Amino acid sequence: MESARKPWNRALEFLIERAIFFAGIISIFFVILIFVFLLKEGVSLLKTYPLKDFIFGQKWYPISEPPSFGVVPLLLGSLAVTMGAIVIAVPLGMGAAIYIAVVAPGWLKEILKATVEFLAAIPSIVLGFIGLVTLVPLVKQVFHLTTGLTAISGSIMLAFMAMPTIVSMMEDALTAVPRSYREGAIAMGATKWQMIWRVLLPAASSGMLAAIMLGIGRVIGETMAVLMITGNAARIPTSLFQPVRTMTATIAAEMGEAVQGSDHYFALFAIGIVLFIITFLINLAAGFFIGRAHHK
Amino acid sequence: MTNDIVIDVRDYNLYYGDFHALLDVNLSIKKKSVTAIIGPSGCGKSTLLRGLNRMNDLIDQVRVTGEIFIEGKPIYAEKRDLVELRKKVGMVFQRPNPFPLSVYENVAFGLRLHSHLSKEEVAQKVEESLKAVALWKELKDKLKAPALRLSGEQQQRLCIARLAAMSADIFLMDEPCSALDPVATQHIEELIRVLKEDYTIVIVTHNMAQAARVSDETAYFYLGKLIEMGPTDQIFTRPARKETEDYITGRFG
Numbered sequence: 220m221e222s223a224r225k226p227w228n229r230a231l232e233f234l235i236e237r238a239i240f241f242a243g244i245i246s247i248f249f250v251i252l253i254f255v256f257l258l259k260e261g262v263s264l265l266k267t268y269p270l271k272d273f274i275f276g277q278k279w280y281p282i283s284e285p286p287s288f289g290v291v292p293l294l295l296g297s298l299a300v301t302m303g304a305i306v307i308a309v310p311l312g313m314g315a316a317i318y319i320a321v322v323a324p325g326w327l328k329e330i331l332k333a334t335v336e337f338l339a340a341i342p343s344i345v346l347g348f349i350g351l352v353t354l355v356p357l358v359k360q361v362f363h364l365t366t367g368l369t370a371i372s373g374s375i376m377l378a379f380m381a382m383p384t385i386v387s388m389m390e391d392a393l394t395a396v397p398r399s400y401r402e403g404a405i406a407m408g409a410t411k412w413q414m415i416w417r418v419l420l421p422a423a424s425s426g427m428l429a430a431i432m433l434g435i436g437r438v439i440g441e442t443m444a445v446l447m448i449t450g451n452a453a454r455i456p457t458s459l460f461q462p463v464r465t466m467t468a469t470i471a472a473e474m475g476e477a478v479q480g481s482d483h484y485f486a487l488f489a490i491g492i493v494l495f496i497i498t499f500l501i502n503l504a505a506g507f508f509i510g511r512a513h514h515k
Numbered sequence: 516m517t518n519d520i521v522i523d524v525r526d527y528n529l530y531y532g533d534f535h536a537l538l539d540v541n542l543s544i545k546k547k548s549v550t551a552i553i554g555p556s557g558c559g560k561s562t563l564l565r566g567l568n569r570m571n572d573l574i575d576q577v578r579v580t581g582e583i584f585i586e587g588k589p590i591y592a593e594k595r596d597l598v599e600l601r602k603k604v605g606m607v608f609q610r611p612n613p614f615p616l617s618v619y620e621n622v623a624f625g626l627r628l629h630s631h632l633s634k635e636e637v638a639q640k641v642e643e644s645l646k647a648v649a650l651w652k653e654l655k656d657k658l659k660a661p662a663l664r665l666s667g668e669q670q671q672r673l674c675i676a677r678l679a680a681m682s683a684d685i686f687l688m689d690e691p692c693s694a695l696d697p698v699a700t701q702h703i704e705e706l707i708r709v710l711k712e713d714y715t716i717v718i719v720t721h722n723m724a725q726a727a728r729v730s731d732e733t734a735y736f737y738l739g740k741l742i743e744m745g746p747t748d749q750i751f752t753r754p755a756r757k758e759t760e761d762y763i764t765g766r767f768g
């Protein structure tokens with residue numbers, strides 16, 4: 220009986236192995252395909268438009284005559300909104316993660332974790348919409364601005380979107396710290412906060428940095444919400460209280476109207492490459508920190 | 516009761532929820548002595564040990580009656596300062612658990628928590644404490660190295676050094692050698708004999724030979740009750756109770 224089933228098992232195993240291998244290859248293949256396409260379209264811009272003017276150009280006037288495709292205002296727009304979001308999300312997320320991981324009693328812990336996951340489940344367009352009708356007027360009123368469609372509104376909104384990633388990853392990092400470190404510190408007369416500050420946070424630092432990186436990655440690639448609430452003015456921002464336009468929002472807003480094969484069309488792909496490189500580097504950094512966390 | 520009793524456990528009961536883990540325990544421990552706590556798995560050895568510096572407080576639903584006096588002061592008294600208690604009564608765990616910090620910072624940890632010493636004074640204390648556990652020679656050039664890279668024995672010594680540095684004078688050791696090899700175990704036992712000159716040590720062990728080698732007094736627990744306590748040579752050669760004899764000679768169960 221046993222031996223009669225063996226050839227079957229082996230064949231099945233062979234098939235499963237192949238299927239997994241195939242799935243892996245396919246996904247790599249698609250990634251390469253997408254990258255090649257992005258590169259080909261983006262680089263086509265350089266046939267007619269100098270690279271220097273794209274990278275250092277301070278004006279994004281895609282439909283004036285002659286057009287300028289300077290990426291600087293869009294890049295700075297993205298950076299402003301992202302940095303703002305991170306400055307808001309990291310301390311809040313860290314506080315929440317510490318609270319969930321070590322302070323909250325068991326029942327509350329589960330409720331909070333579920334809430335954070337619920338936040339992650341809200342589609343970004345819905346959050347953007349809610350932001351538009353609630354946050355934007357509030358920002359306008361609180362800061363006495365002529366419009367609430369500003370970088371800061373985008374930052375606040377995106378902070379909410381980055382929060383689930385940051386909180387749940389940081390919470391994992393904190394929970395992964397061996398109990399024995401915590402007990403050791405408490406047994407030496409450390410208070411809970413001393414234990415957190417002197418043992419828990421240093422021990423979890425790699426994982427927490429990875430969480431921040433992935434949070435940034437989440438924020439910088441976000442499109443719909445920023446398109447709706449940051450005001451979409453492709454100017455170099457000097458403060459967070461101005462309308463800005465991010466790279467993602469530019470692509471989303473202009474791809475529909477750009478004539479396929481035109482310089483404008485290629486310029487949007489070139490932005491895509493910039494975005495790709497940034498996200499790639501961020502993920503690389505996150506991977507590095509995660510690797511270090513597992514190494515400890 | 517004489518002055519050299521440092522730990523005095525009186526009618527001590529501990530419950531984990533409904534489970535009665537320690538029953539009316541009464542015992543006293545002399546200053547600068549080594550007391551071994553022995554008994555079968557689950558008899559409450561760790562529970563008692565963790566009671567002595569109130570580490571059981573961290574567990575939900577723990578209830579305690581009776582009292583433990585450390586240097587004459589009741590530790591379950593209201594308003595008892597736990598920080599002060601745990602500074603005095605240090606704990607060495609079964610698995611060495613140095614913090615993921617440098618060797619130096621591990622030893623200095625308690626000083627950073629509880630004192631405002633100058634840099635030089637901290638360095639001085641660190642050196643003294645590492646010398647006290649015979650680690651100074653090996654590690655004086657590796658003070659910046661991560662403690663987690665040390666061998667198991669070195670880590671366990673380091674965990675003792677960090678207690679010595681904050682001037683703890685009672686060491687609770689819960690099976691401190693069970694994660695170590697025989698040679699390292701022998702070294703730690705030698706260290707315990709040296710430390711006894713200055714410190715009071717309570718050690719939980721499953722190793723009868725170890726208890727016989729290192730301790731002055733032995734307490735045998737069974738099912739949460741203290742069955743018998745007395746000078747180690749007496750407990751091991753002519754115990755008063757048959758249960759004790761059965762356990763020690765391996766005829767248990």
Ligand SMILES: Nc1ncnc2c1ncn2[C@@H]1O[C@H](COP(=O)(O)OP(=O)(O)OP(=O)(O)O)[C@@H](O)[C@H]1O
Pocket residue numbers: 531534536554555556557558559560561562563574
């Ligand atoms: N946190 C806890 N919650 C509930 N019951 C517990 C808890 N910790 C220990 N117990 C129970 O209390 C009893 C004594 O446990 P304890 O850990 O003190 O035993 P021990 O003598 O140290 O055993 P071992 O030799 O295996 O370490 C055991 O029956 C155990 O199941």
Ligand SMILES: [Mg+2]
Pocket residue numbers: 560561562689
């Ligand atoms: Mg135990």
